[in-house]
Amino acid sequence: MLARTWNSDLAYNFRTSPVALASAALALILIVAAAFAPWIAPHDPTDVASLSLMDSFKPPLGMADAEWSNPFGTDNQGRDVLSAIMFGMRISLLVGFLSVLFAIVVGVAIGLLAGYAGGIIDTLLMRVADVQLTFPSILTALLTDGVITAALPRTMREGLQIYVIIFAIGISLWPNFARTVRGSTLVERNKDYVMAARVIGVPSWRIMLSHVLPNVIGPVMVIGTLGLGLAIIAEATLSFLGVGLPPTQPSLGTLIRFGNDFLFSGQWWITVFPGLTLILMVLAINLLGDWLRDALNPRLR
Amino acid sequence: MPAQPEPPVGCMPMTKLKVLEAVAVSHYFDVSRPFLQRVFTREPRRMLRAVDDVSFAIAPGTTFALVGESGCGKSTIARLAVGLYAATDGDILFENQPLSSARAQPALRRRMNMIFQDPYASLNPRWRVTDIVAEPIRAFKLATGSADIQARVGALLAQVSLTPRDGEKYPHEFSGGQRQRISIARALASEPDFLVCDEPTSALDVSVQAQILNLMRDLQQRLGLTYLFISHNLAVVRHMADRLGVMYLGRIVEQGPAEAIFRAPRHPYTRLLLDAIPDLEQVGRARTPVGGELPSPIAPPPGCAFHPRCPLANARCRVEKPAHTTAGDVQVACHAVAEGRDA
Amino acid sequence: MALLEVQDLTVEFPGRRGTLRALDKVSFNIEAGEILGVVGESGAGKSLTGAAIVGLLERPGRIAGGQVRFDGQRIDNLPPEPMRRLRGRRIGMIFQDPLTTLNPLYTIGRQLTETMQTHARLSDAEARTKAIGWLDRVGIPAAAHRIDAYPHEFSGGQRQRVVIALALCADPVLVIADEPTTALDVSIQAQIITLLKDLTRDHGTAVMLVTHDMGVIAETADRVAVMYAGRIAEIGPVAAVIRHPAHPYSDGLMASIPSLEHRVDRLRQIDGAMPRLDAIPNGCRFNPRCPRVFDRCRQEQPELLDAGATRAACWLHAHD
Numbered sequence A: 001m002l003a004r005t006w007n008s009d010l011a012y013n014f015r016t017s018p019v020a021l022a023s024a025a026l027a028l029i030l031i032v033a034a035a036f037a038p039w040i041a042p043h044d045p046t047d048v049a050s051l052s053l054m055d056s057f058k059p060p061l062g063m064a065d066a067e068w069s070n071p072f073g074t075d076n077q078g079r080d081v082l083s084a085i086m087f088g089m090r091i092s093l094l095v096g097f098l099s100v101l102f103a104i105v106v107g108v109a110i111g112l113l114a115g116y117a118g119g120i121i122d123t124l125l126m127r128v129a130d131v132q133l134t135f136p137s138i139l140t141a142l143l144t145d146g147v148i149t150a151a152l153p154r155t156m157r158e159g160l161q162i163y164v165i166i167f168a169i170g171i172s173l174w175p176n177f178a179r180t181v182r183g184s185t186l187v188e189r190n191k192d193y194v195m196a197a198r199v200i201g202v203p204s205w206r207i208m209l210s211h212v213l214p215n216v217i218g219p220v221m222v223i224g225t226l227g228l229g230l231a232i233i234a235e236a237t238l239s240f241l242g243v244g245l246p247p248t249q250p251s252l253g254t255l256i257r258f259g260n261d262f263l264f265s266g267q268w269w270i271t272v273f274p275g276l277t278l279i280l281m282v283l284a285i286n287l288l289g290d291w292l293r294d295a296l297n298p299r300l301r
Numbered sequence B: 001m002p003a004q005p006e007p008p009v010g011c012m013p014m015t016k017l018k019v020l021e022a023v024a025v026s027h028y029f030d031v032s033r034p035f036l037q038r039v040f041t042r043e044p045r046r047m048l049r050a051v052d053d054v055s056f057a058i059a060p061g062t063t064f065a066l067v068g069e070s071g072c073g074k075s076t077i078a079r080l081a082v083g084l085y086a087a088t089d090g091d092i093l094f095e096n097q098p099l100s101s102a103r104a105q106p107a108l109r110r111r112m113n114m115i116f117q118d119p120y121a122s123l124n125p126r127w128r129v130t131d132i133v134a135e136p137i138r139a140f141k142l143a144t145g146s147a148d149i150q151a152r153v154g155a156l157l158a159q160v161s162l163t164p165r166d167g168e169k170y171p172h173e174f175s176g177g178q179r180q181r182i183s184i185a186r187a188l189a190s191e192p193d194f195l196v197c198d199e200p201t202s203a204l205d206v207s208v209q210a211q212i213l214n215l216m217r218d219l220q221q222r223l224g225l226t227y228l229f230i231s232h233n234l235a236v237v238r239h240m241a242d243r244l245g246v247m248y249l250g251r252i253v254e255q256g257p258a259e260a261i262f263r264a265p266r267h268p269y270t271r272l273l274l275d276a277i278p279d280l281e282q283v284g285r286a287r288t289p290v291g292g293e294l295p296s297p298i299a300p301p302p303g304c305a306f307h308p309r310c311p312l313a314n315a316r317c318r319v320e321k322p323a324h325t326t327a328g329d330v331q332v333a334c335h336a337v338a339e340g341r342d343a
Numbered sequence C: 001m002a003l004l005e006v007q008d009l010t011v012e013f014p015g016r017r018g019t020l021r022a023l024d025k026v027s028f029n030i031e032a033g034e035i036l037g038v039v040g041e042s043g044a045g046k047s048l049t050g051a052a053i054v055g056l057l058e059r060p061g062r063i064a065g066g067q068v069r070f071d072g073q074r075i076d077n078l079p080p081e082p083m084r085r086l087r088g089r090r091i092g093m094i095f096q097d098p099l100t101t102l103n104p105l106y107t108i109g110r111q112l113t114e115t116m117q118t119h120a121r122l123s124d125a126e127a128r129t130k131a132i133g134w135l136d137r138v139g140i141p142a143a144a145h146r147i148d149a150y151p152h153e154f155s156g157g158q159r160q161r162v163v164i165a166l167a168l169c170a171d172p173v174l175v176i177a178d179e180p181t182t183a184l185d186v187s188i189q190a191q192i193i194t195l196l197k198d199l200t201r202d203h204g205t206a207v208m209l210v211t212h213d214m215g216v217i218a219e220t221a222d223r224v225a226v227m228y229a230g231r232i233a234e235i236g237p238v239a240a241v242i243r244h245p246a247h248p249y250s251d252g253l254m255a256s257i258p259s260l261e262h263r264v265d266r267l268r269q270i271d272g273a274m275p276r277l278d279a280i281p282n283g284c285r286f287n288p289r290c291p292r293v294f295d296r297c298r299q300e301q302p303e304l305l306d307a308g309a310t311r312a313a314c315w316l317h318a319h320d
């Protein structure tokens, strides 16, 4: 199995593409830094007791008064910016992954159903997707987030906020998956291997899951990767606007918003470093997505 | 036209046994442009008559073959026969029951299977060969336990001259002909007794084709299989068929015992078809293609659809659709034959 | 100098259990205006030969030795980009699998016009008219209506003809046609063959025609190569190979063709199967199935030897 994967077209393409290798390496570094933040971050930004106003507004390395223990400087409460970024990425990535996963499950299920069933079901589902696609996805996410938050009892809001955000962003992304999957399903369901299964009476749901799904999943991986970038940005935007995650769970977007207040008083590093991290992360993910799209497209051969 | 076709040869007229029977079956495809576009361009709906008023019956243990030009509706009949398409008009009976109710019973459904035309599209590229061949075994629970299933799959692969070890591979690792053999192994896996074979050997070279055709005849003799056999290769059809139907533009224009038709073809199209066969003896000969415009199945010529290309066409042919006339055991739909102008 | 020269072409698939050699020192030439037929057992490497020439081997397959020269230039080592241009413009490829060429999401009209427009400056309307013309030439009825249909709306044979139109519409110098007529009945086959012959006569197009239909080969090809287990077993003028095959495998092949003249109970078949690539026998590859096998066959592998009108890789024709 390993040998087969290693020798496959995709793996070969990957090994020989500098862009793919570089962006994968960058993404890997960022993901590792985020995943292992509690063990490798120089400080624990969530430990309020260890904070001291004495340490506030330390500049990053390369400026006067910088200290090695805070390479990216500290914020107004004396929190280490680098550590805050590593913990913030954790939340950003978690929200990003889970909302894309949610969108994939919903989108793929709807796309398969629409493509395989056809007729009125197809028309209805795709109309909904089309209408939703005419709005910018961030608007959909904002609206969904607002409506659900308003509907929740005040006491539960903070605890559930992260799930609400995941749901809101996931909902804003599903039509992309549904449309692609429906397109490929329309093609696959006419192929003879599906006919062969139908002749012996394999039930439709089984055909969809075991025959069609594996053959339409390629494009889903591409859109999923590109969607991860979108989801991370969406979450940052919501948090930046103050309707995202509560300050007790600061993501990159929250960090940027806090830092923004100090941008003009000279402490630029508090907002610029989280911002740069966000850009790098999304860039690496998008480059990977673009590469995957080209590598999986047989027409470009 | 008679509602009930003549019983096949070699079969007692009294019993009229049939595995599959098609009675005046038609199938149309809607090839209109999308609704809105049609409204703007004021185009009418367009129907493509892939199969038009076709009747035939297949007796147990025999082979009914269909030949005809590419696009004349052979694969559509194949798909109708196993219930993949629903007939627009007419009835299909399997073991004297309407096909849809026969297919609702697993015991009857198990008894029919199909071999597809295109060896590239008929195998799921993401499945291992073992799983492909095992699918019918699992679907009908013909074996339980993976060792048992493996053993059966191995035996099936060996039957089509592949080895059990080929089962671990994926379809893309095989050549076109090897894939077709996998597809045949899958069709045999459900132990069917009625097999629809849509060009089963056109992707095979002659030596493998000889092996497969011999295998299919052996199976027929041993297990009493019934075949609906589709091919455009007349030599192959001659080798396999008991009865033969010649199709032109969705209709069966001549049908009867294969020997009789090959010996004395009566319909002008059948004659042209037999003349157009490439000949090994005549290296480098320039063949005269069947002349004339290829007819469109969307707007078929009025009267006899073959008239624009028929050497015997006359005024009547251009307006009146010929009905089937029966001479002996052969049915022909042609005015010239009915009028005795064909000699 | 021939238009296409293939010399000692060797293709290998490195894999877990060692390297499989799927083509072993295959050599042949095709002159401009000539049609070379390629026949042989399913899995013998016919499609692979075509794919290797145009640089479309599927990974991990690779050319492990030999050369391919097109118009005097080596093309086996061309980088992907120039190879792709060459393939679109000067070499037309008709794949055995229509689905590799046809994009299921676009109408066939769009695919044809796009192909033509990348090679010649044509307005949309001109391209469309030409596309309809090509569909007509390959025998798609009601071409003007069917041009906006999607690939799955065509019958098997019609799809194959669309692929042929796609390969020919850019006026290539060399056409590699892999089973272009398998799904076609005799009359349309005749039309396609006439089309190919016209191209070779009028434009000097060279054609490598892979097929297992001996009738088509007899009628179309000038020379024919018979392949077995990754090697050329026999090559020579078509009449000689068909009437007096010098290699026992070609002989068996010709004998298994079903005949229209009389019906036999069993077709003559060559018993056994072609060896798997990981179990190629020593000596002559055909020896386990050969009716005329003798000692030397099991020890030494024969190269192509003069055998009257043709050249055959068989020890029966050794004169030393």
Ligand SMILES: Nc1ncnc2c1ncn2[C@@H]1O[C@H](COP(=O)(O)OP(=O)(O)OP(=O)(O)O)[C@@H](O)[C@H]1O
Pocket: B029, B030, B031, B048, B049, B050, B069, B070, B071, B072, B073, B074, B075, B076, B077, B117, B232, B297, C152, C153, C154, C155, C156, C157, C158, C183, C184, C185
């Ligand atoms: N899904 C479809 N939608 C519209 N038209 C179709 C569809 N499937 C087939 N057709 C048309 O119906 C006619 C008959 O097709 P069919 O596949 O039965 O032909 P065939 O006799 O099997 O030909 P071949 O020998 O080329 O496979 C053709 O004109 C074809 O274009």
Ligand SMILES: Nc1ncnc2c1ncn2[C@@H]1O[C@H](COP(=O)(O)OP(=O)(O)OP(=O)(O)O)[C@@H](O)[C@H]1O
Pocket: B172, B173, B174, B175, B176, B177, B178, B203, B205, C013, C022, C040, C041, C042, C043, C044, C045, C046, C047, C048, C049, C058, C059, C060, C061, C096, C277
């Ligand atoms: N991707 C692959 N991996 C491993 N083996 C392969 C692969 N592709 C082809 N082969 C092997 O190479 C051999 C030659 O295949 P090829 O497709 O050239 O056969 P062919 O002569 O065209 O046969 P056919 O007439 O059946 O199409 C076959 O034995 C096949 O199993």
Ligand code: SF4
Pocket: B267, B268, B269, B304, B305, B306, B307, B308, B310, B311, B312, B313, B314, B317, B322, B333, B334, B335, B336, B337
């Ligand atoms: S009915 Fe007329 S046109 Fe049709 S086949 Fe007979 S003679 Fe020819």
Ligand code: SF4
Pocket: C247, C248, C249, C284, C285, C286, C287, C288, C290, C291, C292, C293, C294, C297, C302, C313, C314, C315, C316
């Ligand atoms: S070399 Fe020997 S085994 Fe091979 S084909 Fe000739 S006679 Fe047969």
Ligand SMILES: [Mg+2]
Pocket: B074, B075, B076, B117, B198, C155, C156, C157
């Ligand atoms: Mg067909």
Ligand SMILES: [Mg+2]
Pocket: B175, B176, B177, C046, C047, C048, C096, C178
């Ligand atoms: Mg091939």
